[in-house]
Amino acid sequence: MQSLRALRPLQSVLRTAPVRTFTFTARRNDHFLNANAETLQKAVANKDKVVLVDFYAEWCNPCKMLSPILEKLTADEAVKTGSGKSLDLVTIDTDAEVELAQEFQIRSLPTVIAFRDGKPVSQFMGAMPEPNVRNFLSTI
Template sequence: MAHRLLVRRICSLSAKDVCRLQSPAAAASFSTSLHATAARPSFLSPSRSLPRTSRRAVSFNVQDNEDFTERVVNSELPVLVDFHAQWCGPCKILGPRLEKAVAKQKGRVAMAKVDIDDHTDLAIEYGVSAVPTVLAMRGGDVVDHFVGIKDDDELDSFVSKVIGQ
């Protein structure tokens, strides 16, 4: 980041400033002003602060059994659980489509992604024998599921049905 600030500072110099930097005193002055700029970058000034939003993530990766229990089983929202694997071609196609269908619902449903190679115990517990498998959970109970790939319309219909239950 310091390198970017330095480049930005150098690029913003005019020809007159470059000529002044040829003297050692001017170079020292430039260095001091550069350190002051680096200490408090202009893009963090109060007038240009970044907007703060409290958006929840549409989807998340399950980290462990405790995380699964906390964010899926105990969730107030319905949760779609996408059991997938890195080596699975259909999973790579379904994942982004499913995320898009969930995002259309604007926070009325969440999506948990579970890699079966990392969380074999969860896959066994929920009877996942093929990937991709998607479970719809509400209040810790599986209310619906499907195995394999679906097109965008079928995914939208599936997600809407889960929300409406």
């Protein structure tokens, strides 16, 4: 009997204790940071999305200006390409992935190449303001 009385205060606390619930939605757009050749091949093979490949270097100041714009636009599910497909972002450090930079003939940083259906369809070089990047996306 004593033990039941001892549990009553505990029961009242448990009834009023706040319950935390967690909800999440699957992220539709992916960001592959510091990708290698294998990651790039897997990402561009996705035919449901347009994949932006951002070739950059840590020491590149224009890259540091462009990267947040690309991350913002690809994270926004409302942003679509001209083809109506959503976006994934692949970032490749050209200092770490020299072979990939040579394969895609990267001559200037940053360089962004858009892939659709596994093939490069458009690209731009240099930092651009957000409205210009949005315009670029509307063409692919």
